[in-house]
Amino acid sequence: xxxxxxxxxxxxxxxxxxxxxxxxxxxxxxxxxxxxxxxxxxxxxxxxxxxxxxxxxxxxxxxxxxxxxxxxxxxxxxxxxxxxxxxxxxxxxxxxxxxxxxxxxxxxxxxxxxxxxxxxxxxxxxxxxxxxxxxxxxxxxxxxxxxxxxxxxxxxxxxxxxxxxxxxxxxxxxxxxxxxxxxxxxxxxxxxxxxxxxxxxxxxxxxxxxxxxxxxxxxxxxxxxxxxxxxxxxxxxxxxxxxxxxxxxxxxxxxxxxxxxxxxxxxxxxxxxxxxxxxxxxxxxxxxxxxxxxxxxxxxxxxxxxx
Amino acid sequence: xxxxxxxxxxxxxxxxxxxxxxxxxxxxxxxxxxxxxxxxxxxxxxxxxxxxxxxxxxxxxxxxxxxxxxxxxxxxxxxxxxxxxxxxxxxxxxxxxxxxxxxxxxxxxxxxxxxxxxxxxxxxxxxxxxxxxxxxxxxxxxxxxxxxxxxxxxxxxxxxxxxxxxxxxxxxxxxxxxxxxxxxxxxxxxxxxxxxxxxxxxxxxxxxxxxxxxxxxxxxxxxxxxxxxxxxxxxxxxxxxxxxxxxxxxxxxxxxxxxxxxxxxxxxxxxxxxxxxxxxxxxxxxxxxxxxxxxxxxxxxxxxxxxxxxxxxxxxxxxxxxxxxxxxxxxxxxxxxxxxxxxxxxxxxxxxxxxxxxxxxxxxxxxxxxxxxxxxxxxxxxxxxxxxxxxxxxxxxxxxxxxxxxxxxxxxxxxxxxxxxxxxxxxxxxxxxxxxxxxxxxxxxxxxxxxxxxxxxxxxxxxxxxxxxxxxxxxxxxxxxxxxxxxxxxxxxxxxxxxxxxxxxxxxxxxxxxxxxxxxxxxxxxxxxxxxxxxxxxxxxxxxxxxxxxxxxxxxxxxxxxxxxxxxxxxxxxxxxxxxxxxxxxxxxxxxxxxxxxxxxxxxxxxxxxxxxxxxxxxxxxxxxxxxxxxxxxxxxxxxxxxxxxxxxxxxxxxxxxxxxxxxxxxxxxxxxxxxxxxxxxxx
Numbered sequence: 001x002x003x004x005x006x007x008x009x010x011x012x013x014x015x016x017x018x019x020x021x022x023x024x025x026x027x028x029x030x031x032x033x034x035x036x037x038x039x040x041x042x043x044x045x046x047x048x049x050x051x052x053x054x055x056x057x058x059x060x061x062x063x064x065x066x067x068x069x070x071x072x073x074x075x076x077x078x079x080x081x082x083x084x085x086x087x088x089x090x091x092x093x094x095x096x097x098x099x100x101x102x103x104x105x106x107x108x109x110x111x112x113x114x115x116x117x118x119x120x121x122x123x124x125x126x127x128x129x130x131x132x133x134x135x136x137x138x139x140x141x142x143x144x145x146x147x148x149x150x151x152x153x154x155x156x157x158x159x160x161x162x163x164x165x166x167x168x169x170x171x172x173x174x175x176x177x178x179x180x181x182x183x184x185x186x187x188x189x190x191x192x193x194x195x196x197x198x199x200x201x202x203x204x205x206x207x208x209x210x211x212x213x214x215x216x217x218x219x220x221x222x223x224x225x226x227x228x229x230x231x232x233x234x235x236x237x238x239x240x241x242x243x244x245x246x247x248x249x250x251x252x253x254x255x256x257x258x259x260x261x262x263x264x265x266x267x268x269x270x271x272x273x274x275x276x277x278x279x280x281x282x283x284x285x286x287x288x289x290x291x292x293x294x295x296x297x298x299x300x301x302x303x304x305x306x307x
Numbered sequence: 308x309x310x311x312x313x314x315x316x317x318x319x320x321x322x323x324x325x326x327x328x329x330x331x332x333x334x335x336x337x338x339x340x341x342x343x344x345x346x347x348x349x350x351x352x353x354x355x356x357x358x359x360x361x362x363x364x365x366x367x368x369x370x371x372x373x374x375x376x377x378x379x380x381x382x383x384x385x386x387x388x389x390x391x392x393x394x395x396x397x398x399x400x401x402x403x404x405x406x407x408x409x410x411x412x413x414x415x416x417x418x419x420x421x422x423x424x425x426x427x428x429x430x431x432x433x434x435x436x437x438x439x440x441x442x443x444x445x446x447x448x449x450x451x452x453x454x455x456x457x458x459x460x461x462x463x464x465x466x467x468x469x470x471x472x473x474x475x476x477x478x479x480x481x482x483x484x485x486x487x488x489x490x491x492x493x494x495x496x497x498x499x500x501x502x503x504x505x506x507x508x509x510x511x512x513x514x515x516x517x518x519x520x521x522x523x524x525x526x527x528x529x530x531x532x533x534x535x536x537x538x539x540x541x542x543x544x545x546x547x548x549x550x551x552x553x554x555x556x557x558x559x560x561x562x563x564x565x566x567x568x569x570x571x572x573x574x575x576x577x578x579x580x581x582x583x584x585x586x587x588x589x590x591x592x593x594x595x596x597x598x599x600x601x602x603x604x605x606x607x608x609x610x611x612x613x614x615x616x617x618x619x620x621x622x623x624x625x626x627x628x629x630x631x632x633x634x635x636x637x638x639x640x641x642x643x644x645x646x647x648x649x650x651x652x653x654x655x656x657x658x659x660x661x662x663x664x665x666x667x668x669x670x671x672x673x674x675x676x677x678x679x680x681x682x683x684x685x686x687x688x689x690x691x692x693x694x695x696x697x698x699x700x701x702x703x704x705x706x707x708x709x710x711x712x713x714x715x716x717x718x719x720x721x722x723x724x725x726x727x728x729x730x731x732x733x734x735x736x737x738x739x740x741x742x743x744x745x746x747x748x749x750x751x752x753x754x755x756x757x758x759x760x761x762x763x764x765x766x767x768x769x770x771x772x773x774x775x776x777x778x779x780x781x782x783x784x785x786x787x788x789x790x791x792x793x794x795x796x797x798x799x800x801x802x803x804x805x806x807x808x809x810x811x812x813x814x815x816x817x818x819x820x821x822x823x824x825x826x827x828x829x830x831x832x833x834x835x836x837x838x839x840x841x842x843x844x845x846x847x848x849x850x851x852x853x854x855x856x857x858x859x860x861x862x863x864x865x866x867x868x869x870x871x872x873x874x875x876x877x878x879x880x881x882x883x884x885x886x887x888x889x890x891x892x893x894x895x896x897x898x899x900x901x902x903x904x905x906x907x908x909x910x911x912x913x914x915x916x917x918x919x920x921x922x923x924x925x926x927x928x929x930x931x932x933x934x935x936x937x938x939x940x941x942x943x944x945x946x947x948x949x950x951x952x953x954x955x956x957x958x959x960x961x962x963x964x965x966x967x968x969x970x971x972x973x974x975x976x977x978x979x980x981x982x983x984x985x986x987x988x989x990x991x
Contacts, residue, residue, distance in 0.1 A: 045351070045392060045393070045394050045395070045396065046351075046390070046392050050396055051396060051426045051427075051470065053396065054393075054395065054396020054397060054402070054426055055396075055426065055427060055470075094650060101583075105583055106522075106527065108520075108527075108529045108579050108581070108597075111579065111581040111593075111595040111597075112595065112643065114583075114593050114645055114647070114653070115593070115643070115645045115653060115655040115699070120653070120701050120711060121753070121763070137388060137390070137405050137407050137420075138405060138420070138422060146330075151798075151829075152800075154800065154802065154825050154826075154827045154841050154843060155802065155804070155823050155825060155843055155845075157841065157843075157877070158825065158841070158843035158845065158873075158875035158877075158897075159845075161875050161877060161895050161897050161942075162873075162875075162897055162942070163375040163897065163940075163942040163968055164374070164375060167416050167438060169330045169331070170330070170331055170416040171330070171409050171410070171416060171418055172416035172417075172418055172436055172438050173436075173438075185595075185597050185641045185643070185659075186641050186643070186657050186659045186695065186697070188639040188640075188641065188659045188660070188661035188693065188695075189639075189661060189693075191693060191695060191717035191719055191743070191745045191771070191780075202514070202533055202535065202573075202575050202577070202599075202601070203573070203575045203577075203599050203600075203601030203603075203637055203639070204577075204597070204599040204637075204639040204641075204661075205601075205637075211458070211460060211482065213482050213484075213510060213512040213537055214484070214510050214537075214539060216537070216573075216603075217603070217605065217633065217635060217665075218571075218603045218604070218605055218633040218634055218635030218665055218667065219605070219633050219665075219667070220631060220632075220633045220667035220668065220669040220685070220687060221667075221669075221685075221687055222665050222687070222689055224689060224723075224775070225776060227663070227665065227689065227691060228691060228721065228775050228776075229775065229776060229779055233776070233778070233779075241871070241873060241897070241899045241938065241940055241942075242446075242938065243374070243442065243444060243445075243446055243447055244442065244444070244447060248869060248935070249446060249935060249937075249938030250446055250447075250935045250938075251446075251447055251448070252932075252935070253867055253869065253932070253935050253936075256851075256853045256854075256855060256867060256932075257777060257778050257817065257849075257851040257853065257867060258776045258777055258778055259854075260777060260815060260851070260852050260853050260854040261854050262777055262812055262815030262852055262854070263777075263812025263813060263815055264741075264773070264812065265774070265775060265776055265777055265812070266775065266776070267689065267721060267723040267739060267741075267775070268723060268737070268739040269739055269741045269773075272776060272777070274854045274855070274861075275855060275856055276497075276856070277856050277859045277861070278497060278498050278856075278859075279855070279856050280856060280857060280858055280859070281855045281856060281857055281862075281932065282857050282858060285501070285552050285553060287935075288447065288448045288449060290447060290448050290452065291448040291449065291451060291452075291491045291493075291501050291552065292491070292493040292501055294452075294490055294491055294492070300569065300605070300607045300609070300629065300631065300633060300667070300669050301567075301609050301627070301629040301669055301671065303685060303687070303725075306493055307492065307565075307609070307611065307627070
C-alpha cells in the first residue's frame with residue numbers, strides 16, 4: 001500500500017527527502033522513469049543535469065530524475081500519482097529555491113541569491129529557467145534572455161527602444177553583461193548600496209568599464225565626477241533620446257548644472273568651478289564644451305582636459 | 308484556485324508568455340522543426356543555418372541612421388547554431404559543443420558564442436562580438452567628433468575540474484576599438500581657436516586571468532588574479548583646414564601632428580569566501596566576503612606640434628611635450644551575512660568598504676617658436692574612501708502579505724591634493740578634505756490578495772549632508788508601485804515610479820523630479836495567436852541653478868529648466884497558420900513631446916529678456932540655453948515578417964522594417980529607412 005501525502009505535508013516531506021537523502025530504498029533510478037516519460041528521457045542527455053547520471057558516482061538522491069523530484073517508488077506503485085512525487089510546479093517559490101540550491105549554490109555568481117531582490121519578490125529559478133522545455137541554447141532559459149527580463153522590467157524595455165541605446169535588442173549585448181540576476185555584491189563605488197543586482201568589472205568597478213576600456217584610466221587628471229558618482233552622472237546607461245546616452249540633448253547643459261560655483265560642492269568644497277570670462281555662452285562655439293575639453297573623462301596632459 | 312495551482316500557472320506563464328523585445332526583423336525567431344539531429348558515433352549533432360540577403364534604403368541623414376540602426380545591404384549568415392551532445396555523457400575529448408552565431412558577414416552587430424565541455428574535466432566558454440559604432444555627433448561638437456569605429460570583444464574562460472571541490476580557472480579577454488574619427492584641438496592659447504583634426508583610433512586591452520576555488524569545512528574560497536594590459540596609440544595628424552571654428556579670429560593652423568602613446572597595466576587580485584549553513588530544518592544562514600585589490604598604472608608620452616598663426620596674426624610654432632605616469636590603487640571589500648531563522652523571515656546585513664587613490668604627475672614642457680618654456684610638474688591626488696552598511700529585513704507575515712524594511716548608512720571621505728611646480732622646485736600644494744554621510748531607509752510591502760494578483764509598493768527616503776555635486780543625491784525620496792495580474796496565458800501589469808531629489812545650498816538649488824509609469828499586456832492563449840502590448844511614460848523635470856558668462860558679464864541667479872516627456876509604445880503579434888506559416892507584426896513608437904512648446908526658443912523665434920518666471924522658479928533668458936531645455940523628437944519602427952515552412956527542415960523567411968527618426972525643431976538629422984531581408988533557414 002503506497003504512502004499518500006496530502007496538503008502542505010507533501011511538500012515539506014518532499015523537501016526533507018531531497019535535503020537529507022533519507023529513505024534511500026525508495027529511489028528507483030532514472031531508468032524506471034523513462035517508461036512513462038519517454039519524451040523527456042529521450043532528450044535528457046542534452047540536459048546539463050544529465051551529468052549527474054553520466055558520472056555514475058552520485059548518490060541516488062543526487063542523480064537523475066530523483067535528484068530533483070525525490071524518490072519515485074510511491075509514484076510508480078501508485079500508477080503515476082502526481083501527489084506521490086515532488087513536482088516543481090506545485091512547490092512554493094522558497095521550496096523551488098531550496099531544491100535547486102542544494103547543488104547550485106556553489107559559485108561566486110550565486111553567492112547572494114538567497115537575499116537578492118529577485119528572491120525577495122518570489123522570482124526564483126523556475127521563473128526564468130525551464131529544465132525540460134528550454135528554448136535557449138544555454139543555461140536552460142525558458143526564453144531568450146531579453147524576453148525574460150522584459151517580461152517584468154517593462155520600463156527597461158522602453159529605455160532600450162530609444163534611438164540611442166546599448167544594442168541589447170540587436171543581440172550584441174545581454175542584460176547579464178552588466179547585471180547579475182542571481183544577486184550581486186553591493187556596489188562599492190556608490191553610496192547607499194545602490195544600484196543593486198549589478199555585476200562588476202574585475203576590480204569591483206562599474207560594469208561600464210568592462211567594455212569602455214579607454215574611460216578607465218588611471219589618468220593624472222581625473223574628472224572627479226566620473227570617479228565619485230560614476231558614469232551615470234552624465235549618462236543614461238540603458239537608452240536615451242540624446243546622442244551618446246547623455247542625460248541632456250546638448251553638452252553644455254550637462255556641464256553647467258554642476259559647474260555653477262554654488263555652495264560647498266566640489267572636491268575642494270568651495271563649489272564646482274565655473275567657466276572663466278572668455279567663455280561667451282551667447283556664442284555657439286562655447287556651447288559645445290567638449291570641442292575644447294576633448295578629454296572630458298580624464299587627461300594626462302592638461303588639468304582642464306584640453307589635450 | 309490553490310496557491311500551488313497558481314504557482315504552477317505562474318511558472319507556465321513565464322515560459323509561454325513574455326514581453327517581446329522589438330528586435331530587428333532579422334534573424335527570424337521561428338524555428339524549423341527538424342530538431343532530431345543526426346547520430347554520429349556516440350554523438351548527436353544538430354545544426355541550423357539562416358542565410359539570406361539584407362537590404363536597406365535610407366533617405367535623409369544617413370549618419371544618424373548609422374548611429375541608431377546601421378543595418379546595410381549584403382549577404383549574411385543571419386544566424387547559425389551547432390549542438391553536439393554525447394549521448395551517454397562519456398564522449399572522447401568532449402561531451403558537449405554548443406556554437407551560436409548571429410549576423411556574421413558584415414552585420415554591424417555580430418555575435419558568436421562557443422561552449423565546449425567534458426564532464427568533470429573541463430568547461431570552455433568563448434564569447435566574441437563585433438560592434439560597429441558610428442556617431443556623427445552633430446549635437447555634441449558640430450560633428451567635429453564624428454566616429455566610425457569597430458569594437459571587437461572576446462572573452463575566453465576555461466574551468467578545469469568544474470564539478471570537483473578544487474577547481475581552476477584560466478581566462479583571456481581582448482577588447483579593441485579601431486577606426487577613423489575626428490577630434491578637435493584648441494590652439495594657440497586659451498582665447499584661440501579650435502580646429503577639427505583627423506585621428507585614427509587604436510585602443511587595445513588584453514586581460515589574463517588565473518584563479519582557483521577550493522571547498523573546505525563547508526566554505527568555498529575563490530581566488531582570482533588578473534592582469535589587464537591597456538594601450539592606446541592613436542595618432543592625430545594630417546593637414547587640417549586652416550580656418551577653425553572662430554571666423555572672427557586670425558588664428559590659423561597649417562599643420563598639426565600628435566603622437567601620444569599611453570600604455571599601462573592593472574594587475575588585480577580578487578578573493579571571495581562564502582558559505583551556507585543550517586541550524587535546523589528551514590533555518591539557515593549564509594555569509595560571503597569579497598575583497599579586491601587593483602594596482603592600476605599607466606605611463607605616457609605626448610609629443611604635439613602645431614604650425615600656424617596666433618590670434619594676433621603672428622607666425623607660431625608650438626610644440627608641447629608631456630610625459631609621466633598615473634597610478635590608481637584601489638581596494639574594495641564586501642561582507643554580507645544573511646540569517647533565515649524561519650522560512651518566513653530574512654535578515655541581511657551588508658558592509659562594504661571602498662578605498663581608491665588616484666595620483667600622478669605629468670611633466671609639461673612647451674616650446675613656442677623654438678624657445679623652451681618653463682617645464683612644470685603638476686601633481687594631483689584624489690582619494691575616495693567609502694564605508695557603507697545596510698540592514699534589510701523581509702518578513703512574510705502571511706502567505707499573501709510580506710513587509711520589507713531597510714536602513715542604509717554610507718560615509719564617504721574625499722581627500723584632494725593639487726599642486727604645480729617648476730621642475731626642481733618644492734611642490735605648492737592645495738589640499739582639501741570633505742566628508743559626506745548618507746542615511747536612507749526603505750519600507751515596502753507585497754500583497755497577494757488572490758493567487759493571480761500581486762501588488763507591490765515601496766518607498767525610500769534619503770538624506771546626505773554633503774553631496775559632492777549639485778546634481779548628486781541630497782534630499783531624495785523614491786516611490787515605486789507595481790501591480791500584476793496573471794491568469795493562464797493572460798498577463799496584465801502596471802507600474803509607477805517617482806523619484807525626487809532636492810539639493811539646495813545658499814543662492815543655488817537643484818531639483819529633479821522623474822516619474823515613470825506604464826502598463827503591459829500579453830496573451831499567448833493558443834497556438835495560432837499571441838499578442839503583447841505595452842505603454843510607458845517617462846517624465847523628467849529638472850531645475851538647476853547655473854552660472855555663466857555672456858559677453859564677459861557673469862550671469863548668476865538663473866536656472867536651467869529641462870523638461871522631457873517620453874512616451875513609448877510597443878505592439879507585437881504573432882499568427883501561426885496550421886504550422887505552415889508564421890506571421891509576426893510589430894510596432895515601436897518613441898516620442899519625446901518635450902515641454903509642449905511648438906518651436907525652439909532661439910534667435911528669430913522668441914527672445915525673452917530678463918528672467919522668465921516658471922511657477923515659483925526662474926530660468927535663463929539666454930536663447931541658446933532656453934532652446935536646449937527641450938528636444939522633442941519621434942522614433943518609430945513598424946515591422947512585419949513572414950516565415951513559411953517548406954518542410955520540416957527548411958523555412959523561407961522574409962521581412963520588412965521601417966525606421967523613422969524626426970526631430971521637431973530641426974530636420975537636419977531626420978531620416979527614413981526601409982530595411983528588409985529574405986532568408987532560408989535550414990536545420991538538421
